[in-house]
Amino acid sequence: MKAFITVMGKDKVGIIAGVATSLAECGVNILDINQTILQNTFTMIMAVEGAGSTLSFEEVQEKLAKKGSELGVEIQIRHEDIFNAMHNI
Amino acid sequence: MINSHEIIETVKMIGEHHLDVRTITMGLNLLDCVSPSGKETATRVYEKIVRNAGNLVATGDRIGSMYGIPIVNKRVSVTPISLVGASSGAYLEIAKALDKAAKEIGIDFIGGYSALVQKGATDKENAFLDTIPEALTITDKVCSSVNVASTRAGINMDVVAKVGKLIKEAAYLTRDRESIACAKFVAFANAVEDNPFMAGAFHGVGEADKVINVGVSGPGVVKTALEKIPDADLSTVCEVIKKTAFKVTRVGQLVAQTASDMLNANFGIVDLSLAPTPVVGDSVAHILEEIGLEQVGGCGTTACLALLNDAVKKGGIMASSHVGGLSGAFIPVSEDIGMINAVRSGALSIQKLEAMTAVCSVGLDMIAIPGDTPAEVISALIADEAAIGVVNNKTTAVRVIPAYGKKAGDEVEFGGLLGRAPIMDISTVSPLKFVSRGGRIAAPVHANKN
Known part of the structure; x- marks a missing residue:
């Protein structure tokens, strides 16, 4: 299952490393990363594939949310279908 | 991509x-x-x-x-x-x-x-x-x-x-x-058989055994989109609302389809309604004010609401395989902070709300009136609203609360999505003889379509 992860918050050292490590521990593969600083806010979008993970979507979500609070950023993961539905005809 | x-x-x-x-x-x-x-x-x-x-x-x-x-x-x-x-x-x-x-x-x-x-x-x-x-x-x-x-x-x-x-x-x-x-x-x-919204949802006899109907929302999204075009003309305003309604409805379609599959039920309809909540930033009244009204309830309110309602439908219809239910903008007073404020300031009256119901879904909704309002006045209010629905071939409804012991200017608090309602003044000039006559008001001439 393909999903998009968004990470937003105050920039600091180790955000990408932290998120990537969590995903590796979950067995979730990163397909693409796009990161920038938008109006002083760290903004990262990751396209990921979770087919190889032994964890459920909700478990990955929970783990990422926990990592987000450790790093002081907001991490959300959504199934790709919602983005396709809203932005593709 | x-x-x-x-x-x-x-x-x-x-x-x-x-x-x-x-x-x-x-x-x-x-x-x-x-x-x-x-x-x-x-x-x-x-x-x-x-x-x-x-x-x-x-x-x-x-x-x-x-x-x-x-x-x-x-x-x-x-x-x-x-x-x-x-x-x-x-x-x-x-x-x-x-x-x-x-x-x-x-x-x-x-x-x-x-x-x-x-x-x-x-x-x-x-x-x-x-x-x-x-x-x-x-x-x-x-x-x-x-x-x-x-x-x-x-x-x-x-x-x-x-x-x-x-x-x-x-x-x-x-x-x-x-x-x-x-x-x-x-x-x-003109009640509909596939309405997902309360209090009026029921499962019509023309429906399958088990059906999923989804109601979307998103007044805040429409308002935010309009904030980005403060000086655009009304044609552009319509276009922006249509595009936003399209995206909102696509989410409803996705959720309805997924829920139908997961629950082994028939996919029924997506209801395109813009449903407010009492939370700040989730108000239909504030959309109308963003279009250009000082406050909802003044002259121009009905026109702005007609524009909004039509644009929401036009944007939403292509986004869903089956549109149904009530599909339009809701104007429940107690559930919309902009409406509540307009009643409190005296800008919005029941008479204006009645006019607004001619151009949107659904009707006089979540309006608290004095507890001593006579039953025949409530009946006559329902008859007026039904007349608007019958003649205009649309759904209309009345959900009023004659709050016991309360008078105009007081407030009642229902909590949750039902919100809080200032008690609105209502004319009690007596319709008793009209209501007591009983019988039926005949179908309008344009009902004879066959």
Whole structure:
């Protein structure tokens, strides 16, 4: 299952490393990363594939949310279908 | 491929602008639960609801988590109980079974304590109508509706006269709870069979056994989109609303399709309504003000609402394979902070709200009026609203709360999605003779289409 992860918050050292490590521990593969600083806010979008993970979507979500609070950023993961539905005809 | 801008837009629409799915409503046919024994019917009703909708809440939460979008309410609508209980006459027993089942499966509301009596009421239906105030008093989750008129049948004024009295009785019976029973009852003209919204949801007899209907929301998203074009002309305003409504509805379509698959139910409809909540940033009134009104309720309000309602439909229709329900902008006073403020400041009156109902869904909704308003005034208010629906071939409705012991200027607090309502002044110039005449107002000439 393909999903998009968004990470937003105050920039600091180790955000990408932290998120990537969590995903590796979950067995979730990163397909693409796009990161920038938008109006002083760290903004990262990751396209990921979770087919190889032994964890459920909700478990990955929970783990990422926990990592987000450790790093002081907001991490959300959504199934790709919602983005396709809203932005593709 | 989705680009970063689109992903951020979706995340912000949900996180900052209150885009949500207002409700996943499962419609269930209960005609196969009918038994001559009231106890048996109630048992079958309870068991069928728990068996079929037992996973509704968990499934809704799972979909909400998967797509990262709040699904605010999960509800069930059922076959009108005036039909299900006709052979036993045990309407109140069935109401208790509905309430018990709703609590067991954890849903927010269950609708369908309803009767369709737009042309005439049978003896059984009259007996059913008499139970509505008590049913809404002894239950918490049960919602009730009565269709009193339709474009094809005209207005059943005998029932309209009766419903005014029922609303007063319901207000009295729940006088210690801000007359809340009235917030769970609605009188309709041209009621629809696939409405996912309460209090008027019921599962029509033309529907399949188990159907998923989804109501989307998103006034905040529309307002935010309009904030970006403060000086654009009205053609551009329409275009922006249409594009936003398209995106909002696509989410509804996705959720409805996913829920239907997961719950092994028929996909029914997506209801395109813009439904406000009392939260700041989730107001239909504020959209109208963003278009250019100082405050909702003044001259221009009806035109702005007509523009909004039409643009929402045009944008949403292409986004869903089946559009239905009420589909339009809702203007419930107690559930919209902009409407509440306009009533408090004196900018918005019942007369203006009545005019607004001619161009939007659905009607005079969640309006608190003085507790001493006579029953015939409420009946006449329903007749006026039904006339607008019948003549304009659209759904209209009245959900008013004659709050017991309260007078104009007071406020009542219902809590949650039902919000809080300032008591509005209403003309009590007597329509008693008109209402007492009874009989029917004939269908309009354009009802004869065949």
